[in-house]
Amino acid sequence: MGKKRSINLIIGPLLFVLFSVLLPSSVFSTFAARSAIGTVAWMAYWWVTGPIDYAVTAFLPIALNALFQMTDMSSVIANYASETILLLLGASIPAGAAG
Secondary structure, three states, rough: OOHHHHHHHHHHHHHHHHHHHHHHOOOOOOOOHHHHHHHHHHHHHHHHHHOOOOOHHHHHHHHHHHHHOOOHHHHHHHHHHHHHHHHHHHHHHHHHHHH
């Protein structure tokens, strides 16, 4: 694994921690809200830098919500079963097999 990739892997979780701890509680009053912003920052960083596959990055909200209880787990998982997500998944499977 390259040095740049290793650094990008570490920066993602670091962003989560920084946003979760350092965002002002006057704006985001609960830890869950700050953690949700941290999750978005982590995912955006990994999507831009690409240290791991995008599919793994897409499942970060499920893993982080299981650890930190930001919201009801059924509401998080329900977003992964939407018609749009299933359409994109169905379109990407044949494209991945062809490429």
